[in-house]
Amino acid sequence: MGIDFYKGYILPYAGIIIKICRAYTNSQEEFEDYYQEVCLQIWRSKDQFQEQSEWSTWIYRISLNVCLTTLRKDKKTKRVTVEMPSGMPEPTARIISSEIDSEQLLDALYTAIKQLSEIDRAIILLYLDEKPYKEIARIIGTSPNNIGVRITRIKERLTKIVSEKE
Amino acid sequence: MERSIETIWREGFLDEKLLVAPKVNDIYDRKSKMIVGRLKRMFSANLIFLVGAAIALVIVFPLIDLPIIGISLAVMLIGLVIPGRRYLKDINALDITKDSYHYLLEFQKWRLRKIAAYTKIYKIFYPVFFLVVMTEVYFNEMVQDLMIQSKAGNPDLMTLFMVPYPAVIGIAIITGILYLAGGALYRFDLKIVYGREFARLDETLEDMKTLRD
Numbered sequence: 001m002g003i004d005f006y007k008g009y010i011l012p013y014a015g016i017i018i019k020i021c022r023a024y025t026n027s028q029e030e031f032e033d034y035y036q037e038v039c040l041q042i043w044r045s046k047d048q049f050q051e052q053s054e055w056s057t058w059i060y061r062i063s064l065n066v067c068l069t070t071l072r073k074d075k076k077t078k079r080v081t082v083e084m085p086s087g088m089p090e091p092t093a094r095i096i097s098s099e100i101d102s103e104q105l106l107d108a109l110y111t112a113i114k115q116l117s118e119i120d121r122a123i124i125l126l127y128l129d130e131k132p133y134k135e136i137a138r139i140i141g142t143s144p145n146n147i148g149v150r151i152t153r154i155k156e157r158l159t160k161i162v163s164e165k166e
Numbered sequence: 167m168e169r170s171i172e173t174i175w176r177e178g179f180l181d182e183k184l185l186v187a188p189k190v191n192d193i194y195d196r197k198s199k200m201i202v203g204r205l206k207r208m209f210s211a212n213l214i215f216l217v218g219a220a221i222a223l224v225i226v227f228p229l230i231d232l233p234i235i236g237i238s239l240a241v242m243l244i245g246l247v248i249p250g251r252r253y254l255k256d257i258n259a260l261d262i263t264k265d266s267y268h269y270l271l272e273f274q275k276w277r278l279r280k281i282a283a284y285t286k287i288y289k290i291f292y293p294v295f296f297l298v299v300m301t302e303v304y305f306n307e308m309v310q311d312l313m314i315q316s317k318a319g320n321p322d323l324m325t326l327f328m329v330p331y332p333a334v335i336g337i338a339i340i341t342g343i344l345y346l347a348g349g350a351l352y353r354f355d356l357k358i359v360y361g362r363e364f365a366r367l368d369e370t371l372e373d374m375k376t377l378r379d
Contacts, residue, residue: 106179159171
């Protein structure tokens, strides 16, 4: 991957990749592996990009595809868990506290998101990044109505996970 | 006070340091080592399997009255392990301090050398294996009786060590085919076991080559 391509076409959208990779990984090393794999895949598939959608949508799509594929491959060799070691305060418990800083709250939200199914994770990530239902539906490959229903359900579930910790 | 997930998300990412991209300089470095490491583990496991299979053959086949096949095949399998061990040592001798591209190129050359050598070995392995099986068949009592009867019933039948000529010709043809197809059979076997990893290696090398160009 050329440095010019990386700087021009990936780095400005790195935030998208970072947000998605973080939802599918459990360590910094794993996160970096996923991030690099996504960058590579964007570079490899750059010629397939048809300007019918935005470049950022293309990045979302590849990031999600790579994360889901890599996660499935990884699951064959190890079980991905999001359980916290006993005795440690669970981050979701902190989600209700206004005294905790926003970074910790974000950690807690990610921990809750990781308890969702792989596809629900993808949907909520796109929703939280303010993608319209229609675009989420196009990326995921379903109807906007279905996305609407699922988002409502996912939000309820996330809220429930959070409130259980109250 | 409870905050909505949307607010947490928005406020969480206001801190720009959370969106700093990791370095991608060593992207191929890690990938190259990972591929070579995985292939090395697969080669080692394969050699261990061959040794295990050889031991099992020596023990099991005499018990079912097939000692010639058992012992011969075990010797042949060990014959595959010996060069395999040498090739495995050669991987460790590859210069890991070189850049990823040259490291992978060296590994690629090593792989092609190994495949070429084993192609020659398997050209012999499969026909010899077939002849070993035929030898076991030859010494089988029932087959011996059959050959004697067939010679007695037809004194003009031409034989070689009591084996009728048509059978000798058949065995010779099959042996010849196995010799000719031995390399292809080996490459097919290789594709099943290592195909995915080799494809990944080729793909990575191709990427790296494109970048260098």
